Amino acid sequence: MAYESDEDTRLELMEKFDEEIEDIIRDVKKMESTVIEDSQQTFIKTSYNGIEIIVRKSDGYVNATKMVV
Numbered sequence: 001m002a003y004e005s006d007e008d009t010r011l012e013l014m015e016k017f018d019e020e021i022e023d024i025i026r027d028v029k030k031m032e033s034t035v036i037e038d039s040q041q042t043f044i045k046t047s048y049n050g051i052e053i054i055v056r057k058s059d060g061y062v063n064a065t066k067m068v069v
Contacts, residue, residue, distance in 0.1 A: 033046040042057040053064045 027048065031046045031048060033044050036043040036045055036054075044055045044057060046053050050067060051064050052067070053062065055062050
């Protein structure tokens with residue numbers, strides 16, 4: 001039946017999505033971070049998949065625009 005096939009496809013996609021999320025979580029746990037402090041602000045700097053990520057600690061603002069070569 002078409003319904004069973006659709007349900008199987010949905011379950012397969014959900015399983016694949018869960019596996020991808022687990023891979024991302026593993027990658028994030030491996031990331032090393034640097035804390036940068038100046039007189040007024042504190043930032044956390046790290047990189048993920050070639051993108052440098054800087055998070056302002058006071059409000060959680062994320063700048064993830066600098067590509068690391």
